[in-house]
Amino acid sequence: MPTSPDLSVDALSRMVEPARVRREVYTDPAIFELEMSRIFATAWVYVGHESQIKKPGDYFTARIARKPLVIVRGENGEVHALHNQCAHRGAMVVANDAGCTNEFQCCYHGWTYHLDGHLKAVPLNNGYPDDFDTKNPKTAMVKVPRVGLYRGFIFLSLAQEGQSFEDYLGYMKTSLDDMVDRAPDGEIEIAGGVFKHTYEGNWKLYLENLCDAAHPWFTHRSSIAAAQQQSDDVFSDGSGEIAIRQMRQNGAPYSFWENQVGIWTYANGHSYLGDYHDDAKLVAAMNDPTFREYFKAMEDKKGKAETQRIMEVRRWNSNFYPNMSMMSQFQQLRVIHPIAVNKTVVYTYCFKLKGAPEQMFRNTISFANVVNGTGSLVLTDDLEIYNRVTLGLSSEGAEWLEIGRGFKTDGPDQHGGRKGLNSTSEVYIRNMFESWRGYMLDGPTVKTTRQQEAVA
């Protein structure tokens, strides 16, 4: 019989050391439940983008820590985030993924709500106790207490108080800037559908893989080899070319990852991996006619100096702990949904750069299909890894998991963070666990010792 785990602050504190973590943080259902209440129910969590709700009444549904929410554009253009729950009998009110409406009506007994959640009408509104008041906020679809907006990106915090949104983003807001700045017209929109993929494994494994520069050489060797052997004179409608070049790039040797690519981390568990593409047609490549057209559109709208500044930002995946990763070079964004300790669903979105040539978005789609897609030649091997880590962790062989690569050579970053000597450092995993400790032990408002040192 398994004994119930000790989840005291002392016990949790002993689970994460600077360069190793206890196996249970990935496998223990009780720790998972604590993560849902101490991390996901307090932290700022990404839920969507304002381009999903362009006009009043537009809404989409989302989840934080399995809790259903609805995000809606109000009558005066403001963004509301509501718990998707009827104040009467608790039914989920909004069932569609997205839509446009002038009110929300519960399908159970017809309680009807305004877009900001307050009650509009209650059928058979008679005989209630004296203290029943349709104007009382408690008879509303309850509002999420804090909404954070930055350049169209919508984050929510389910906690009444805590760290400010600005502090949460910190220097990492520059990655969000990078995504938006790349649009010649200065605006981006979510477009092209969403991939939903799932694996039998813990939610933390996902972000831990997205800045992992040491895994492609092994995990993706089948797609690397297949792409390297592919003849280029075979018919392609364009999508095949982008895809194959991308897979070849994953096969860059260790010397490349160790000499030309970096990894940076910041407070609150955030990090980004430097871009690792030197292919003449993949990114920022003047040999590509589409890119030349795009570059001209940028210069026409933003001027030469600003275009130059924007193009010199070369980042690959940027991780926003605990639940989002985005990538500006091919306009991708992934949202991690923890379902159970060993079950995760990830939604993958694409962004369209307004004012960019149409072919740019086709390249975005091609990239998504072959790298991030559910039936892709790349992500499918990552999903296998997550599943295998879960299978492996069910063994009680190893008590501790190593996160120590590069530990002795990590150093401070000029913007208050910490960077690896090069991209293969696991500094970004250590950084996420620093944040994990912060949320799990101290609450989100208390910076961990190391993060304070980094800022000092």
Added chain:
Amino acid sequence: MLNTADSRTASMTDLRAYEAFLIHEARLLDEGRFDEWLALFTADTHYWVPSQPNQANPFDTISLMSDDRRLLETRVRRLADPRIYSQEPRSRTSRIVTNLSLEPNPGKPGDVIRSKFALVEYRREEQRHFAGTYCHRLVAHGSSFQIAEKRIDLVNCDGPLDGLVVPF
């Protein structure tokens, strides 16, 4: 098209030939004979698994798979690689192809054949079920056909899925 007895007879004959071809294709996939399967496709083929119901095109919306010939060759070569970890161990599959009908041709060479399929995939103590609609555009090739386009609409194309590795 199918108003007269003559044309009905002709199209039924065609459908039997197309059905035999689709059954052969399904068998190659079930038996993991991917090189032979690849040889069924034309040089400018498009192999497509949309991510949305009624998806209009593969260019402005993501797809579960959208392969031109170059990418399809790469996909098949990867399937043969012993280090394709998502196929270690290998899946076993069993497919049923049925309900064939001849569809209006949008003015391209060959005939468009719509069919229904059911696919069971077994791997590592887990069995997954897929079902949906195939649309093949088949062009004459010697005494048989080649696949100029293949569209696979899964009933759960927009649902959460673990990795899709074995082709549909």
